[in-house]
Amino acid sequence: MSHFPGMYPYTRMRRMRRDDFSRRLMRENVLTANDLIWPVFVLEGANTREAIPSMPGVERVSIDLLVQEAEAAAKLGIPAMALFPVTPQEAKSDKAEEAWNPDGLAQRAVRALKAAVPEVGVITDVALDPFTSHGQDGLMDENGYILNDETVHALVKQALSHAEAGADVVAPSDMMDGRIGEIRDVLEQHGHVGTRILAYSAKYASSFYGPFRDAVGSAANLKGGNKYSYQMDPANSDEALREVALDLQEGADMVMVKPGMPYLDIVRRIKDEFKAPTYVYHVSGEYAMLKAAGMNGWINEKACVLEALLGMKRAGADGILTYYAKQVADWLRNP
Numbered sequence: 001m002s003h004f005p006g007m008y009p010y011t012r013m014r015r016m017r018r019d020d021f022s023r024r025l026m027r028e029n030v031l032t033a034n035d036l037i038w039p040v041f042v043l044e045g046a047n048t049r050e051a052i053p054s055m056p057g058v059e060r061v062s063i064d065l066l067v068q069e070a071e072a073a074a075k076l077g078i079p080a081m082a083l084f085p086v087t088p089q090e091a092k093s094d095k096a097e098e099a100w101n102p103d104g105l106a107q108r109a110v111r112a113l114k115a116a117v118p119e120v121g122v123i124t125d126v127a128l129d130p131f132t133s134h135g136q137d138g139l140m141d142e143n144g145y146i147l148n149d150e151t152v153h154a155l156v157k158q159a160l161s162h163a164e165a166g167a168d169v170v171a172p173s174d175m176m177d178g179r180i181g182e183i184r185d186v187l188e189q190h191g192h193v194g195t196r197i198l199a200y201s202a203k204y205a206s207s208f209y210g211p212f213r214d215a216v217g218s219a220a221n222l223k224g225g226n227k228y229s230y231q232m233d234p235a236n237s238d239e240a241l242r243e244v245a246l247d248l249q250e251g252a253d254m255v256m257v258k259p260g261m262p263y264l265d266i267v268r269r270i271k272d273e274f275k276a277p278t279y280v281y282h283v284s285g286e287y288a289m290l291k292a293a294g295m296n297g298w299i300n301e302k303a304c305v306l307e308a309l310l311g312m313k314r315a316g317a318d319g320i321l322t323y324y325a326k327q328v329a330d331w332l333r334n335p
């Protein structure tokens, strides 16, 4: 046994873990409702909800029901919701024109939410996959390659239509090069100087998006296709830093890493390097895993979800997009 000060037995790490009061005093991170962004799927119609088989507990809802959900979110202290429209098949096209229809589902949902529950921030998804007949996030050439600059041109129109509808935050999730700068430019030119940009900067070509593609109905359109020519290779980490650097230079207010749990090393590197508001997306496949294991009684769902999200905070995330947002806010309020 050593008897040097600073070493055992003088230093005993377990002393501080001994009682609840000292565990609470040395706690470094905390998860609160303020950390939550709630992604929601929006449907056409009225008083309509649809279950999503691969995401039990998550529903697609029509705008009138979405407004009620937003009221619930506001009461629970959830700062913002992220909207994902489910486009009817007949509104999809090769050129995705529905994406910037001023009376499209997303644009109408934004207007309804801002009119009814203005205190909840509304974040819109800027990408073409809900609107393309092929399910890719961009416009395709005759060889199936996703065109960058032509897609950016379309995304700019889409983002502007969201801002004009009253979106507080536009969130490009498409991974085209240069789109943040082009969107920022057009927003400034049209007087939308307060519209924030949340850039999906380090979005990986992940298999954990499967249930989301079921939810918005892009999986069938994709026909087994992949997004490797624009989303990042899960093997890479330095590349994520370059993506974030570019998006911040181009005018992003917030940056995001996606998915969450397998990518928390990326969150930490980005937070350490840039010290910008940094978000992480706890994606549909992560939700499905926790939900399935919880439903089977294999894990304690509540404890595991809270631990997973706390891990994201500890990794440096300032906020988390999670389908569990409403449930978590409720758990935090009524432990």
Ligand SMILES: NCc1[nH]cc(CCC(=O)O)c1CC(=O)O
Binding pocket: 125, 127, 128, 129, 137, 173, 174, 208, 209, 210, 211, 212, 213, 227, 282, 283, 284, 285
């Ligand atoms: N622009 C597409 C988009 N926006 C959000 C998600 C996934 C979210 C999730 O899995 O929860 C995806 C899927 C994809 O890139 O194929």
Ligand SMILES: [Mg+2]
Binding pocket: 175, 176, 177, 178, 201, 243, 246, 247
């Ligand atoms: Mg980029």
